[in-house]
Amino acid sequence: MAQQVRGVVARGKGEPVSVETVLVPDPGPGEAVVKVQACGVCHTDLHYREGGINDEFPFLLGHEAAGVVESVGEGVTEVAPGDFVILNWRAVCGQCRACRRGRPWYCFNTHNATQKMTLADGTELSPALGIGAFAEKTLVAAGQCTKVDPAASPAAAGLLGCGVMAGLGAALNTGNVGRGDSVAVIGCGGVGGAALMGAHLAGAARIIAVDVDDRKLETARKLGATHTVNSRATDPVEAIRELTGGNGADVVIEAVGRPETYQQAFYARDLAGTVVLVGVPTPEMRLELPLLDVFGRGGALKSSWYGDCLPSRDFPMLIDLYLQGRLDLDAFVTETIPLDGVEEAFARMHHGDVLRSVVVF
Structure with a gap:
């Protein structure tokens, strides 16, 4: 049965975002529902809002996220309910020519959840980078979940999901x-x-x-x-x-x-x-x-591309360095904000006032 959560939606090009009711379906084969704990505000989300990525509105924004797996669908073995994970937009397929040549960080066939999250009226949402994590819960492909040490701060860990990992x-x-x-x-x-x-x-x-x-x-x-x-x-x-x-x-x-x-x-x-x-x-x-x-x-x-990272290899290693005090991911968290503060965070980001605003649930 689909769950109702709050999420940040961009309905049209250049329009201010709004917090709306989002329906998250139960996970199907190869999918997972993740309870989001924190999600960074990235320039890519602003590009989506401005129509700079594509015009598949409405978008469910947010992708630099960490949280806890709530449920998984049939056939999922890499993560289980209760796992603390960082979400990634490079769920490698294991079958394309890059993967077969032992270079999965170049995977040419990354995948997302098959089912769609929707608005309350049934309108299908396009999740930013296949994630859509400015929401209390989100549906992703299980391969988009990378299990890491739960001792890490969600606000810092989630930033490995895009910008910080890219750099x-x-x-x-x-x-x-x-x-x-x-x-x-x-x-x-x-x-x-x-x-x-x-x-x-x-x-x-x-x-x-x-x-x-x-x-x-x-x-x-x-x-x-x-x-x-x-x-x-x-x-x-x-x-x-x-x-x-x-x-x-x-x-x-x-x-x-x-x-x-x-x-x-x-x-x-x-x-x-x-x-x-x-x-x-x-x-x-x-x-x-x-x-x-x-x-x-x-x-x-x-x-x-995405720092040529392989999430299953790089995320756990970098989180270990963070927990050892050798990688200061906390330095990128300029401020934490509520879910309804994303539009204002876009303005601060545009003016160069922050490294990252992070939505914390």
Whole structure:
């Protein structure tokens, strides 16, 4: 029998979100119902509200979440009722060409719940990233639930569900930052801040944070940056080169998603260095680079999908580091808010006032 819960719904492009009654069906085969304990407010949710992802309104927003499995459907063995889990939007299939080649973090056929959650009048909801966790309970594919140590704070743990994992993984997985490397991160919001923390965790010797906002640069120092550059006042390419002996950084992580900042990243890396694009561009953006420069500088130009993470591998490991005091996930939780505070949180996020607002149930 379907349960009635409260959830944050975006009904139309650019319209303020509303808290509405959502019907959550019992889990079917391969599905799970999760009682959500906390969910971060991510830029992706705002993109959904603005119609920047697709136009499949109404959306049930929220995806950076942690909670407790309430019930599971037929055939589910990976999680059980009572498990504390982080929700993820990369439930790997195990069967696609990437999975069969032993690279499940590139899975090309990730899956979501088959059934739909609905409004009280029966209107089907599109859950953000297949999750829809700005709700007291949500229905997901069981593979979207990753069991972790329940000692972790739900508000901090849930952030691994998207932005923080994207940044950490951009450094640790995609960028393969190593001990003694020099790293520059362009754009120091939640994702870029996590990339700084990932570079620090990996043992980078010089970590350069670049942003136009001095508030973010101040926070960047706390997240692991050894140097900061305000690119509104200083040419970031020249500054990064100057801080790396005139060579450029071994790894440059672009966490903005704009052609201008990508070009900065490209020219701020050392010869044979690596550029990692983790910022998400919009469809109309175009990039132009001299092909001879692409050839002549060598190295690698990479895109980072979800930090190239494998939730079953990375989430438990990162939570263990968090509980050991070696990974300060709490630093990303700027504020906790109620379910009806999401619209105001979007405004604070847009103005750069927070790393993350987190809805706590």
